[in-house]
Amino acid sequence: MLDIRRLHMLKTVAARGSITAAAQSLELSAGAVSQQLAALRHDVGVDLLRPDGRTVALTEAGRVLLEHADRILAAMEEAECAVAAVKGTVGTTATLAALPSTVARIVAPALTALGADHPQLAVTCLVTDQAQLRELTLGTVDVVLGQHYHHLPKTTPKGIAVSPLLDDPLLVVTAAGGATSGSDERSVALRDLAAHHLVVPPPTTDCGQAILHACQQAGFTPTPRYVTADIAAQLALARSGLATALVPRTAIDPATPGIRTAPIEDHPIQRLLFAATRRTETTNPTTAAVIAALRTAARQHRTPHRPPA
Known part of the structure; x- marks a missing residue:
């Protein structure tokens, strides 16, 4: 009979690309992983x-076995969720991956x-700029608080x-010209930012890609003066008058002094x-509790999600 732990190791090696990377993810030695995969072979x-x-790849037999392993592992999780649902109680541990913003x-x-x-x-929270949906499929996290920009492929x-x-627009952030912060009801045309000194996230990030794509739709390719994914740094540069930033509304503290925010009128970003979880037929009480708390927190600050027109 096949060992489910070895099947999970095979899946992890296939996703990570090497036994060493898989071993680090599984918090095991590379020798231990190799030994278990040899036993599976x-x-x-x-x-x-x-x-x-420099990596490893699945053979044809490996691909076939992995297809079945995915179904077996999903069935195991379904069984765990069903038992948890019968118990009806929230568990003791969960791992949440979330964006810094x-x-x-x-x-x-x-x-x-x-x-x-x-x-x-006890919720362990992994805060990272990188998308964690793959980690969700591998079982290293239980809930992902992720993002998708409406004008990019899903x-x-x-x-x-x-x-x-939550629908969360990017706002144009500039220096307020005073000690207090404020919100400008007047919209800003994205194309008008072509002449501004911009601070933007790296183009390798989701936000950086979204800004680049929107600017190109507005008729220009931005040549940023500053590049950083650190929102605190973006706001500091905007507050000092050195740059104009494009920052998600949820990431901006309304009490931040010295900045002014305005919506984008022509090509909104x-x-x-x-919140994402592994799909199961039976709701897991623990992940459901985490998602419910995230939804309540999001609702308290901004308007709920509305599908784009």
Whole structure:
């Protein structure tokens, strides 16, 4: 009989591209992973991996086995969810992956509420700019607070369930010209920013790609003066008058002194914040509690998700 732990190792190696990377992810030694994969190869009687430059790739038999492994692992999780649903209680551990721009206004309030409502639940939070949906499919995280920019192609891995939380537009941020902050009701044309000194995230990030694409739709390619994914740095440069920033509304503290914000009128850049989990037929009480807390925190600050026209 096949060992489910070895199947999960095979899936992780296929996703990471090497035994060393998979071992780091699994918090095991590379030798231990190699030993388990050798045992799996012995169980099935055929090679499952082959060298591919500096990485490894699945053989044809490995691809076939991985297809079945995905279904087996999904069935195991379904069984765990069904038992948890019968118990009807929130568990003791969960791992949440979230974007830095969501921590202050959504993640922190949600975790505070979870601590009050479910004191037995310890949530480990991974804060990173990089998309974590692959980590969700590999089981290293349980809930992802992610984003999708409406004008970019949508890519959601198979087996992932997405719950919309909030539509969150990017605002134009400039120096307020005084000690206080404010919101300008007058919209700004994105094309008018072509002459501004801009601070933008790197083009390798989702936000950087979204800004680049929107600017090109507005008729120009931005040549930023400053490039950083650090929103605190973006706001500092805007406050000093050195640059104009484009920052998600949720990431801006209204009490931040010395800045002024304005909406974009001609080519709005808007992201959908969502909570994602692995798709199961039966709701897991623990992940459901985390998503409910995230949804409540998002609702308290901004208008709920509305599909784009």
